[in-house]
Amino acid sequence: xxxxxxxxxxxxxxxxxxxxxxxxxxxxxxxxxxxxxxxxxxxxxxxxxxxxxxxxxxxxxxxxxxxxxxxxxxxxx
Amino acid sequence: xxxxxxxxxxxxxxxxxxxxxxxxxxxxxxxxxxxxxxxxxxxxxxxxxxxxxxxxxxxxxxxxxxxxxxxxxxxxxxxxxxxxxxxxxxxxxxxxxxxxxxxxxxxxxxxxxxxxxxxxxxxxxxxxxxxxxxxxxxxxxxxxxxxxxxxxxxxxxxxxxxxxxxxxxxxxxxxxxxxxxxxxxxxxxxxxxxxxxxxxxxxxxxxxxxxxxxxxxxxxxxxxxxxxxxxxxxxxxxxxxxxxxxxxxxxxxxxxxxxxxxxxxxxxxxxxxxxxxxxxxxxxxxxxxxxxxxxxxxxxxxxxxxxxxxxxxxxxxxxxxxxxxxxxxxxxxxxxxxxxxxxxxxxxxxxxxxxxxxxxxxxxxxxxxxxxxxxxxxxxxxxxxxxxxxxxxxxxxxxxxxxxxxxxxxxxxxxxxxxxxxxxxxxxxxxxxxxxxxxxxxxxxxxxxxxxxxxxxxxxxxxxxxxxxxxxxxxxxxxxxxxxxxxxxxxxxxxxxxxxxxxxxxxxxxxxxxxxxxxxxxxxxxxxxxxxxxxxxxxxxxxxxxxxxxxxxxxxxxxxxxxxxxxxxxxxxxxxxxxxxxxxxxxxxxxxxxxxxxxxxxxxxxxxxxxxxxxxxxxxxxxxxxxxxxxxxxxxxxxxxxxxxxxxxxxxx
Numbered sequence: 001x002x003x004x005x006x007x008x009x010x011x012x013x014x015x016x017x018x019x020x021x022x023x024x025x026x027x028x029x030x031x032x033x034x035x036x037x038x039x040x041x042x043x044x045x046x047x048x049x050x051x052x053x054x055x056x057x058x059x060x061x062x063x064x065x066x067x068x069x070x071x072x073x074x075x076x077x
Numbered sequence: 078x079x080x081x082x083x084x085x086x087x088x089x090x091x092x093x094x095x096x097x098x099x100x101x102x103x104x105x106x107x108x109x110x111x112x113x114x115x116x117x118x119x120x121x122x123x124x125x126x127x128x129x130x131x132x133x134x135x136x137x138x139x140x141x142x143x144x145x146x147x148x149x150x151x152x153x154x155x156x157x158x159x160x161x162x163x164x165x166x167x168x169x170x171x172x173x174x175x176x177x178x179x180x181x182x183x184x185x186x187x188x189x190x191x192x193x194x195x196x197x198x199x200x201x202x203x204x205x206x207x208x209x210x211x212x213x214x215x216x217x218x219x220x221x222x223x224x225x226x227x228x229x230x231x232x233x234x235x236x237x238x239x240x241x242x243x244x245x246x247x248x249x250x251x252x253x254x255x256x257x258x259x260x261x262x263x264x265x266x267x268x269x270x271x272x273x274x275x276x277x278x279x280x281x282x283x284x285x286x287x288x289x290x291x292x293x294x295x296x297x298x299x300x301x302x303x304x305x306x307x308x309x310x311x312x313x314x315x316x317x318x319x320x321x322x323x324x325x326x327x328x329x330x331x332x333x334x335x336x337x338x339x340x341x342x343x344x345x346x347x348x349x350x351x352x353x354x355x356x357x358x359x360x361x362x363x364x365x366x367x368x369x370x371x372x373x374x375x376x377x378x379x380x381x382x383x384x385x386x387x388x389x390x391x392x393x394x395x396x397x398x399x400x401x402x403x404x405x406x407x408x409x410x411x412x413x414x415x416x417x418x419x420x421x422x423x424x425x426x427x428x429x430x431x432x433x434x435x436x437x438x439x440x441x442x443x444x445x446x447x448x449x450x451x452x453x454x455x456x457x458x459x460x461x462x463x464x465x466x467x468x469x470x471x472x473x474x475x476x477x478x479x480x481x482x483x484x485x486x487x488x489x490x491x492x493x494x495x496x497x498x499x500x501x502x503x504x505x506x507x508x509x510x511x512x513x514x515x516x517x518x519x520x521x522x523x524x525x526x527x528x529x530x531x532x533x534x535x536x537x538x539x540x541x542x543x544x545x546x547x548x549x550x551x552x553x554x555x556x557x558x559x560x561x562x563x564x565x566x567x568x569x570x571x572x573x574x575x576x577x578x579x580x581x582x583x584x585x586x587x588x589x590x591x592x593x594x595x596x597x598x599x600x601x602x603x604x605x606x607x608x609x610x611x612x613x614x615x616x617x618x619x620x621x622x623x624x625x626x627x628x629x630x631x632x633x634x635x636x637x638x639x640x641x642x643x644x645x646x647x648x649x650x651x652x653x654x655x656x657x658x659x660x661x662x663x664x665x666x667x668x669x670x671x672x673x674x675x676x677x678x679x680x681x682x683x684x685x686x687x688x689x690x691x692x693x694x695x696x697x698x699x700x701x702x703x704x705x706x707x708x709x710x711x712x713x714x715x716x717x718x719x720x721x722x723x724x725x726x727x728x729x730x
Contacts, residue, residue, distance in 0.1 A: 019267075023263060023511055024511065024513055025263060025267050026137075026139065026263050026266035026267045026269075026270055027137075027139075027141055027513075027515060028515070029267055029270035029271065029274070030136050030137040030139070030178060030270050031136060031175065031515055032174065032175045032178075032274070034270065034271060034274045035271075042298060042301075043298075043301060043302075043305060045305060045399050045400050045402065045403055046305070046306075046307035046310060046311070046400055046403070047403040047404070048403075049402075049403045050399060050402055050403070050514055050516075052301075052305075052399065052518055055175075056174075057171065057172035057173075057174060057175060058169075058171075058172045058175065058517055058518075058519075059297070059517065059518040059519075059520075060515065060516070060517055060518070061395075061399050061514065061515075061516045061517075061518050062513075062514060062515050062516075063402070063513065063514045065513070066513055066514070066515065
């Protein structure tokens, strides 16, 4: 089932399904957020925003606004 | 041969640059854009000098912010005078995939290139091993060099590779057929990113062997449990702030007092030992104190940037941005505004320079706009004089020292006003750019001292040459306006004083002071002060205060010295006791006191708001590349100062 990355709780690993259309789409893709990419939500900032994700090589932080542009699929362990 | 240094942020690119060029760096301008061009001289073993341009670290050739535009501008146009003959691309070996993105872009533009795989030790520790031969197969015409710039490993090999690079032998293959797309062609940029990452995935698969993924961030994530914790995270940040303030106020005070003391001793020694004459007065009263007024800020600025670059190098600064972003956003600011605003508590000039890391132009502009409202250290002498003068040293609410409370209130007023104005400004600045935060949280590491040293050196240099020349020029100009005046008025003023009974009964030192005072009162500045008296009377000031307001345009702390001169009180530097006693007895024509709680507080509020600093305006002009913003800033801050002072004066009197 597809969910937005902004709804994923820390500790969960997901796979990127696709990105919603927006002016930020190429920027997000350039950072490595492309379909099929596995990532793990690491932690959230004190007010729940921004969040930090492990993109398999580095940690990226992004606001919930940006995370809300990313459709992901939860990976069952 | 023109060489460009490119690559992602946090790859050790600046370490590579520093190791290649050492201290032979200078800052220039790319034509027509706001960003500085960092150029370094690389000396080959044959003694030839090659220029390396250090471009801003970017993840792609397509810019995300105004500052990153420069990479696109230069590389999209072969006839650009900075278009490189050779590109050195620094890549983080531990994160090959994302780093190869910009590398393949540059490679596909058929620019001869050297790929520097930096931090290969970290990659090894993370269980990633790069097979150079396999990588080389994909980029046969690229020279690949492994380095560890933190400890200087592999730099000699890199130097050799640059020296022996034969541009003529370059034949290019491409990973994908590629032409740089227009900046606004987002759809095709997305397509390019997709294809590029597909190709890169294949290359990385062949060229790296890796163990498991999840162990990567164990050390960093343990630290992050504390440093971004909802309570502990802010507590730790609070501790960091306390250390910062300790450094810039307590530690820096020692060298600052020393500098201040030696300059005023030197200046009065010069005054006594040089022959009389205008030229020598210019040196002893204009130039020397002017230079002193610049140098006195160096300890604070050096300590500030020493500490900030330590935090940056260690990776902590990205966490500050991370935990502060949500709090700053409703104010039209960004997590990245925190450091510039903090720096402005020492001095707005380095604060404004530190806004360059903010990718959204709007958020950067708002940060620049409100930074001078943070109470800087040049305001402290003004605050302490006025507080000692009009605020009684008593205890309120049982335990709070009233004078301390007022000082705290002035800082709070500056901070709150800065945040409030940012919030208002948010609605007035139009932007097409969407604000966003895509920030890498680099893993924690111990700082490289060489980088810290070079940063401190650079910042101090920029301060001296950018702010310093303005402060010095304004000091000299104001000295001129305070020394010269309408000839008759000056002569008559001095004569009048000399004929007074009081003068004849005074000591030679007091006589000198009285003459100096008479000269200042009748100088151009004196006349100017009297001319603005009708404007400043409603906020409780007389023309003598007006004169001091004008002279403190060079730097705010000049206010104190200027009052001493105008009231012909010997300025003994530290305690201001004679000055305070004199000011307390100062009366208006109608017999009421000039310095009351009302006019004193009004002056303090004025100094919280007013843009009494030409150097800051010059830096804002430089950073925004037009006089528009510093002028708007001066007007807005001026109105706030006047209205604030008026409210303070009328409500207290």
